Structure formats: C-alpha cells, structure tokens
Amino acid sequence: MANAGDRVICGVAESHHYISLLQTSLKIKDPFSTKSIHAQIIKSGLHLGLFVVNNLINVYAKLGYTSDASKVFDELPVKNISSWNTILSAYTRGGMISEAVSFFNKMPDRDSVSWTTMIVSYNRSGFWDDALRLFSKMVSSQVLPNQYTFTNVLGSCGAIRELDVGKMVHSFVIKLGFVDNVAVANSLLNMYAKSRSANAAKMVFESIPLKDVSSWNGMISLHMQSGEVDLALTLFEQMKERDIVSWNLLITGCNQHGFDVKALEIFSTMLKDTKIIPDRYALASALSACASTKNVSVGRQIHGHIVRTSFNTSGAVGNALICMYSRCGCVENAHRIVIQTGRSNLNVIAFTALLDGYVKLGDINPARQIFDSLAERDVVVWTAMLVGYVQNGSHNEAMALFRLMMIRDGEKPNSYTLAAILSSISSLASLNHGKQIHAVAIRILEASPASLDNALINMYAKAGNILYAKKIFSLSHQRKDAISWTSMIIALAQHGLAKEAIHLFENMLECDSKPDHITYVGVFSACTHAGLVEDGRRYYKMMQEVHDIxxxxxxxxxxxxxxxxxxxxxxxxxxxxxxxxxxxxxxxxxxxxxxxxxxxxxxxxxxxxxxxxxxxxxxxxxxxxxxxxxxxxxxxxxxxxxxxxxxxxxxxEQGFSWIQIKNEVHAFGVEDGLHPQRDAIYQLMEKIWKEIKKMGYIPDTDSVLHDLDPELKEQILKHHSEKLAIAFGLLNTPENATLRIMKNLRVCNDCHSAIKFISKLVNREIILRDATRFHHFQGGVCSCRDYW
DNA sequence: CTAGGGTTAG
Missing domain, CATH: 1.25.40.10 (Tetratricopeptide repeat domain)
Known part of the structure; x- marks a missing residue:
C-alpha cells in the first residue's frame, strides 16, 4: 500500500490509467465497466482531481446514465467550469433544451464552451434565430468565440439565409484569425452557398490553403444548387479523394435536375469502382432516379441489394422504394413493402405515391381505402385523392371529398386542390359552386398561379359565364402561359365567339407564345363554328409547317x-x-x-x-x-x-336537360311527368307555345316521325327536355334573370328555333350549353348565328 | 465539455 506522498506523485499516471479505462468503457458502450471504474475511483478517494471525475460524468452522460452523471456532479465538493459544461452538454444531447437553459442560467461562470454548447443545441433543434441571438449575447458578454462557435453560427446563418449576419461573422472570423482553419472556412463557403452568394463562396474556396474533401464537396454542392450540373461534374473529376458525400452530391443533384440516367450511371460507377457502401441518401436518390425514368429493372436490383444487406427500410429508403414501385406501376410490390416495413415507419408521401399508383391504374376504390386508412393527412394527399376522382369522372365524389376536407378536416386547400375541384365543377357546369371556389381562392391564396387562372377560365366558360372567363384572362396578363391562351381560345370558340377566338390566336402568335396541339383544336373549332373554311385550311397547314405538330x-x-x-x-x-x-x-x-x-x-x-x-x-x-x-x-x-x-x-342516349336554381340541380327528361311543379310547367309551356307561334315560330314537325298525328307531333316537340327546363327556370327565377340550361346531347333544330323566340318573348338571356358548345339566346337571335 | 460538408420520397 503506497503512502500519501506516493499517491500524489503517482497522481498523473493514475489519472491516465482511469481515463483510458473510461474511454474504453465508452467505446464499447459498457455501463457496467463504467460503474466499476466509478467504484475504484471512490475507493481511491477523490484525490485524482476534477479531470478524471469530469471524464466520469461525461461517460455516464454519453451512455445515457444522466442521473448517475448528475449525482456525481452534485456530490462534488469543488467544481470547475468543465464540470458544469459536462452536465450542460448532457442536457443538450438529450434534447432537454429548457433544462439546459435553466442550468446555463444557474452557472456561476460561462466560457466559450458553455455558450457554444447552447448554440449547438439550438441549431440541432432548428432554432436558428435563437442560436444567433445567443451568439450576439455571447459577444456582448465579452466571451471570445472559438472555431466550434464559428462553424455552428455560420451554420445558423446559412440555414435561414441570413447573409448580412453571415458577413459580420465573416469579418469576425478574419479579426480572430480563424480564416485558415479549414472547418471554419468550409462553413463560410457553405453559408455563402446557401445564401446564394456564389461569388463570395468561390472566393472563400480559392483562399483555403489546405482544402479538404469537405471544401470540394461544398463547391460541388454550390454548383448543384445553381443547377450547374456540368460544373459540379468537372469539379468532381478534379478531386484527388472523394468520400460518400461527394458521390451522393452528384447522385442527388443529377436526380433533382432531371438527369436521372446520369444519376444511375454515377451510382453504379460508385458501386463498381470504389469500396464505398451506399448509404440511405445514395439509395433513396438512386431509387428516385429509377422512379422518374420508370426503370423498374434497376429499381428491382437496388431493392435486391437492400434485401441482401438487410438495409433498414424504415424512413427514407422504404419510402423511396414504395414511390419507385408505385410510379412504375408495380403497386402490389409497393403495397408489400408497406406491410414488411410497417406503416409507422413510413410517411404520408409514400402513401400518396401508393394512392396515386392505384389511381393511375384506374383502381379508385383501393386508392380510397389507403386514403381512409391514414392517421394523418396533409393537403397533398387530399389533393391526390381528389384528382383521382376527377380523372375517374366521379365528380360528385370529388365534390363530397372536397367538402369533407374543408368542413370536417379543416385542411386548407392550395392552388392544386382548387384547380382539381374546379375541373369537376366545370364538368358539372355549376356556376354557383365555381364562384364559391373562386372566392376561396381569392381569400386564401396570395397570388393565383397561371394553372389556377386557367382552371377558373375553363370553369366560367363551361358554366356559361364567358364574361368572367374573359375577366380572369385579362387580369392574369403577367403570368399567362400557353395553356392560358389555349383555355381562352377554346372558351371563346365554345361560346360561338369565333372571330374573337381567332383574333386571340393571332395575338398569341404575336406574343411568341407557342401553340400546342390543343390550341389548334380550339382554333379549328372556332373556324368550324363561324364557317371560316379558308382560315381553317390555312391554320391546318400552319400547324404542320410552322409549329411542327x-x-x-x-x-x-x-x-x-x-x-x-x-x-x-x-x-x-x-x-x-x-x-x-x-x-x-x-x-x-x-x-x-x-x-x-x-x-x-x-x-x-x-x-x-x-x-x-x-x-x-x-x-x-x-x-x-x-x-x-x-x-x-x-x-x-x-x-x-x-x-x-x-x-x-x-x-x-336518353336526352335530358338540367338547370340549377339556388343550390339545387333540377333535371328534366322528355315528357318529364315526375317533377312536383309539372302542371305549372306544362301550363306555362302551353302559353308560350301560343305566343311564339303568333310571333312567327313554326314547329319543325318534319323532324318527328312522319306517321303521327300533327297535334301529337307538336306535343312531342313542346315537351323536349330543354323547353321544360326553361319553363321551370322562368317560374322559379326573378324577372330578367339569365337562365342557364345544360343539355347532355346537342340541341335539336326545333328547340333552337323556339328558344330564340322565347328569349324575345320573355325578354331574357338564355344560355344553353349542349354537348358541344354554348348558345347565347337574346332578343330573338342566337350567338351561333344558326350555324352549329 | 463544444464543431464544419451531403437529407431522399407525393
């Protein structure tokens, strides 16, 4: 047994002994050996000094034994700042920010490590503003930042694009002489890159005396962010050593910029030419590239690799696998992965892809089942389901789902949602609903994107309100795209405004907007409706010769x-x-x-x-x-x-017509005897019939079977569905109100002629949408000039 | 005791 004097002399050696033991127990993550070392330290008395004890506290903390760490700390008769810092870091590592904050405030003294620990903690939780606020407090408390502080603070600046603060930190870095520190310099580079200051980033890169892999990676990242894929590839070629991050930057960058074939090429080169084992980023991006290129066979190979290496499919990789199979049309495979991985390890994005996969196959019911099974839904998955119904032609289901979303779930629609529901409303030609959606769009969207304007143009046109369609079109002048022009041209053509449609088309060409095959459908239909044979022939030639369609x-x-x-x-x-x-x-x-x-x-x-x-x-x-x-x-x-x-x-196909009064749709077939107001309707029609005959209307009895009694022939014509709908509309709307009638087939000759007279008789505008176009009747004439 | 580069999927 050594005496007291020996102990003091042997202290340093003994300290090293215990520290190496502690480090081993941390490395092998063995809390029992830590406890036994702890016992030995107590046995030998606490003479070994704070250095060893702080180490013990740290090992306990890092192994998750926070209460043991605290106990040792609390029992220390004398503490130094490192003891306090060790406990502080134990709190921050466990994500216990509020505990860390109150502990930080209790500390008798704070050094750069204490401040930095707090800044790191804020950064880790994404509280970038708080990190920067703490940094400025640190500076005003006259504590000098170190290299760790700078790398983190620059990280905060980059995350929230705080370029001005970042520049101030930069000058501070220069003043304190940290510019040549490669970690700090790399952080500066990344700060500038994230703040879109490419030139500043490049200057930092050039000035780094000893560039490491991360410096090069930073530059590659910069180029990828600006979409300069070629430059990124060139830099990659110049690198002497590359790590997994370098490879991943190329793979994800190429994937994000649509060079998916290249992304897969790089991925396979990495597997073939290096010993680097792909991580979850590499796998997820490669799978995404397979999804975009619909390359199932490579996707299956990657899946095979994942299975062979028992790679964890929770999170990113599982989600990417599901998306890949769904988008390639292999929905059953995608579904199997959901079952294997477990729903709780996957997110709503993967389920949206799966839902979408079913929708694309026309399987709307399983899509709805997936939708219903979700515990959490976001606006995108609601929209995906909605689009599914719209594409399936299930417009009533789409309307019901939209109501559910707005009223029961309180989910806020975005412009995609609104465009989707407008498409259903267009098919139902329900002006009231369309106006409501327009109001929602004005209320919740800051700016209406072209796609939504186009949906509104389409809706107003299909619901018979060409004036509103024109208004939307003229208001969207700054953000017009080719589809806007096309939508408006088709709208005008449907409403018989052929000259205007063609004029607009000429305008479009003058504005250098490139027409596509759909634009030309609109142009031809305008020509047809106006009987412009020569123009039609000319445009048919132009389509092929000028626009290569x-x-x-x-x-x-x-x-x-x-x-x-x-x-x-x-x-x-x-x-x-x-x-x-x-x-x-x-x-x-x-x-x-x-x-x-x-x-x-x-x-x-x-x-x-x-x-x-x-x-x-x-x-x-x-x-x-x-x-x-x-x-x-x-x-x-x-x-x-x-x-x-x-x-x-x-x-x-049975012909029928419908009209919307308030929020209700009233449909009429031929000889519709079921309507509650049938007597009033028939009586009014009888009265109208007599009046318009006086005005010169001649029933087109030739169009009815010839072997019938003339009286009966007239009776049949009198009770055509569009005429019944008009009589009903006249009975149930205020005087002078415009009537909007829809018909599923083309309007017949006799009705067309009769409605002209009716519009004059009752002095109302009557808008009839038949299967192919609109007829605006007013004062005895129709917008189609009897040419339809 | 504190730290820097890449974060996918609808």
Whole structure:
C-alpha cells in the first residue's frame, strides 16, 4: 500500500490509467465497466482531481446514465467550469433544451464552451434565430468565440439565409484569425452557398490553403444548387479523394435536375469502382432516379441489394422504394413493402405515391381505402385523392371529398386542390359552386398561379359565364402561359365567339407564345363554328409547317366538321380518305352529322356504314342515319333504320336537360311527368307555345316521325327536355334573370328555333350549353348565328 | 465539455 506522498506523485499516471479505462468503457458502450471504474475511483478517494471525475460524468452522460452523471456532479465538493459544461452538454444531447437553459442560467461562470454548447443545441433543434441571438449575447458578454462557435453560427446563418449576419461573422472570423482553419472556412463557403452568394463562396474556396474533401464537396454542392450540373461534374473529376458525400452530391443533384440516367450511371460507377457502401441518401436518390425514368429493372436490383444487406427500410429508403414501385406501376410490390416495413415507419408521401399508383391504374376504390386508412393527412394527399376522382369522372365524389376536407378536416386547400375541384365543377357546369371556389381562392391564396387562372377560365366558360372567363384572362396578363391562351381560345370558340377566338390566336402568335396541339383544336373549332373554311385550311397547314405538330384524329375530326358543315361534303370525304391517321368513329361521325344537316342521304349511308364498322353499338350512328333519311323525306328508309335499331337493341342516349336554381340541380327528361311543379310547367309551356307561334315560330314537325298525328307531333316537340327546363327556370327565377340550361346531347333544330323566340318573348338571356358548345339566346337571335 | 460538408420520397 503506497503512502500519501506516493499517491500524489503517482497522481498523473493514475489519472491516465482511469481515463483510458473510461474511454474504453465508452467505446464499447459498457455501463457496467463504467460503474466499476466509478467504484475504484471512490475507493481511491477523490484525490485524482476534477479531470478524471469530469471524464466520469461525461461517460455516464454519453451512455445515457444522466442521473448517475448528475449525482456525481452534485456530490462534488469543488467544481470547475468543465464540470458544469459536462452536465450542460448532457442536457443538450438529450434534447432537454429548457433544462439546459435553466442550468446555463444557474452557472456561476460561462466560457466559450458553455455558450457554444447552447448554440449547438439550438441549431440541432432548428432554432436558428435563437442560436444567433445567443451568439450576439455571447459577444456582448465579452466571451471570445472559438472555431466550434464559428462553424455552428455560420451554420445558423446559412440555414435561414441570413447573409448580412453571415458577413459580420465573416469579418469576425478574419479579426480572430480563424480564416485558415479549414472547418471554419468550409462553413463560410457553405453559408455563402446557401445564401446564394456564389461569388463570395468561390472566393472563400480559392483562399483555403489546405482544402479538404469537405471544401470540394461544398463547391460541388454550390454548383448543384445553381443547377450547374456540368460544373459540379468537372469539379468532381478534379478531386484527388472523394468520400460518400461527394458521390451522393452528384447522385442527388443529377436526380433533382432531371438527369436521372446520369444519376444511375454515377451510382453504379460508385458501386463498381470504389469500396464505398451506399448509404440511405445514395439509395433513396438512386431509387428516385429509377422512379422518374420508370426503370423498374434497376429499381428491382437496388431493392435486391437492400434485401441482401438487410438495409433498414424504415424512413427514407422504404419510402423511396414504395414511390419507385408505385410510379412504375408495380403497386402490389409497393403495397408489400408497406406491410414488411410497417406503416409507422413510413410517411404520408409514400402513401400518396401508393394512392396515386392505384389511381393511375384506374383502381379508385383501393386508392380510397389507403386514403381512409391514414392517421394523418396533409393537403397533398387530399389533393391526390381528389384528382383521382376527377380523372375517374366521379365528380360528385370529388365534390363530397372536397367538402369533407374543408368542413370536417379543416385542411386548407392550395392552388392544386382548387384547380382539381374546379375541373369537376366545370364538368358539372355549376356556376354557383365555381364562384364559391373562386372566392376561396381569392381569400386564401396570395397570388393565383397561371394553372389556377386557367382552371377558373375553363370553369366560367363551361358554366356559361364567358364574361368572367374573359375577366380572369385579362387580369392574369403577367403570368399567362400557353395553356392560358389555349383555355381562352377554346372558351371563346365554345361560346360561338369565333372571330374573337381567332383574333386571340393571332395575338398569341404575336406574343411568341407557342401553340400546342390543343390550341389548334380550339382554333379549328372556332373556324368550324363561324364557317371560316379558308382560315381553317390555312391554320391546318400552319400547324404542320410552322409549329411542327402532327395532326391527330381530333384535328382531323375538326377539319371534317369544318368542311362538312360548310356543305363541302365531298371534300370532307376526300379528307377522310387522305388523312394521316386511320379514320376513327369520330371522323365518320362528323361526316355523318354534316350529311344530316345538308340532307345528303347517300353519303350519310356511307358514313354510317363506316362508323358502324368501327363502333357497331353506336346508337348515335343509327339515329343520325335515320334523321338524315327523314330530312330528305325518305320516311320508309328512316323507319327501317329505326326498326333495325330496336331489333339490335341499340341504346340511344336518353336526352335530358338540367338547370340549377339556388343550390339545387333540377333535371328534366322528355315528357318529364315526375317533377312536383309539372302542371305549372306544362301550363306555362302551353302559353308560350301560343305566343311564339303568333310571333312567327313554326314547329319543325318534319323532324318527328312522319306517321303521327300533327297535334301529337307538336306535343312531342313542346315537351323536349330543354323547353321544360326553361319553363321551370322562368317560374322559379326573378324577372330578367339569365337562365342557364345544360343539355347532355346537342340541341335539336326545333328547340333552337323556339328558344330564340322565347328569349324575345320573355325578354331574357338564355344560355344553353349542349354537348358541344354554348348558345347565347337574346332578343330573338342566337350567338351561333344558326350555324352549329 | 463544444464543431464544419451531403437529407431522399407525393
């Protein structure tokens, strides 16, 4: 047993002995050996000095034995600032910020380590402002920052793009002589890079005397952030050594900028040419690249690697796998990974991708099941579900979901949500709902993006309010895109404002906005509605020669329509025979419709036969052919067609019309006897009928089967669904109010003529949206000038 | 006792 004097002399050696023991116990994470060392230290008395005891406290703290650490600290008769700092760091490491703050305030003295520990703690929790505030307090308390302080404070500046503060810190760094410290210099570089000061960042980089891998990585990151992928790649080539971060910067950068093939190339080079093992960032980005390029086979290989190395699929990697399989259409695989990984380890983004995968396959029900199973929903997943319904044509479900989102869940929609619901509203042509959404958009969005304006234009146009559509278009002048022009051109064309539509198209060309294939559909339909055959031909040529657009079947259908309606039936047939794509049902249907208008039964027969060859169940073909025969007075043949229709049980779409009064939609079929107001409606129609006949209206009884009693013929015409809807509208709206009627089929000749008279008789504007376009009736005339 | 570079997925 050594005496007291020996102990003092041996102190230093003994200290080293205990410290190395403590470090080993920390390294192997063995709390029991720590306890036994602790016992030995007590046994030998606390003469070893604070250095050893502080070390003991630290090891306890780092192993998570906070109460043991505190106990040793509390029992210390004499403490130095390092003892206090050690406990402080124990609190901050455990994320106990409020405890750390009150401990920090209790400290008798604070040095740069104490302050820095607090700053680091704030940074770790993302409280960048608090970190900077504490830094300025530190400086005014006359405590000098060290290199650790600077790296962290510069990190805070970069995170919140506080360039001005960052510059001040920079001058401080220079003053205290830390510029040559590579860690501090790298932090400066990154601060400037994040604050979008590329030149300052480059200057810092050039001035670093001993650049390390991180310095180079910082520059690569800078270039990737600015989208200069080539420069980033060049720098990467120049590097003498590269680490996983260098590789990941390239992989994620290429992925983010759409160079997904390159990203996968780099990923495979890393696997092949280096010993670097891909981490979760590399795997997630590579999988994302597979998703974007729909490269399942590489995606499966990466999945295989993940399985072989039993890589943890919780979090980023699992989410990326699910997204990859969903976007590649392998929804079952994605679903399997959800089950294997466990729902709680995955996030809403992965589930949104899965939901979307089902939507893309047209499986709306499983998509809804996933949606319902989510514990937490954000605005994006609500929107994805909504878009699913819209694309599926389930507009009522879309409306119901939107209500659920707004009212029951209180989720705030964004511009994508609003554009999606507007698309449903457009299909339902519900002006009231559309106006409500417009109001929501004005209330909650700071600025309306072009996409939303376009949805609004579309909605107002489809709901019959062309004036509002024009207003939105003219107000969105700063952020107009090609789709805005297209939406407006189509809107004008649908409303029969063909000259305006074409004028707008010319404007669009002058503004150097590039029309696409849809723009041209709008242009052709405008030409058709106005009978502008020559313009139509010219634009058809321009589309191919100037804008390099290959005509699609819809363009051809428009052209056939244009020629046919103008009476150039043989030219239309010639067009079909020479058109660049295989003639489809719509092409022959257009010709057939034209034959009906121009009473050409021979050609109608050719068109109908061809149409039925392609689409044998097309009820429209039969009735169009029958109508064409009727129109030429060939009753027997017309009856023959109708008979064969019955024989073949071909269904003809039932015509109906609807009108919205307040928030309710009232639908009417032909001879609708079910409506509660039927007597009043029929009486009013009777009265109107007499009045308009006095004004010169002649019922188009030729369009009805010929072998009926004339009285009965009139009766049938009188009770067409659009006329009933108008009578109902007149009964239930204030005087002078505009009536907006929708019809699922095209308006018939007789109704078109009758409504003109009605508009004059009751002095109302009547807007009728039929299957293809709008008719604005006012003062006895229609906006289509009887050409439709 | 305190620290610097890369953070994916709808």
């Amino acid at each position: 290959v005509p699609t079947s819809s363009h051809c259908a428009c052209m056939i329509d244009l020629l046919g309606r103008a009476g150039l039936l043989h030219e239309a047939l010639e067009f079909i025979e020479k058109m660049p794509v295989e003639p489809d049902a719509i092409a022959w249907g257009s010709l057939l419709a034209a034959c009906k208008i121009h009473k050409n039964a021979e050609l109608a027969k050719v068109a109908a036969e061809n149409l039925l060859k392609i689409d044998p169940d097309n009820g429209g073909a039969y009735s169009a052919l029958a109508n064409a025969y009727s129109a030429c007075g060939r009753w027997r043949e017309a009856a023959g067609v109708r008979k064969s229709m019955k024989l073949k049980q071909v269904k003809k």
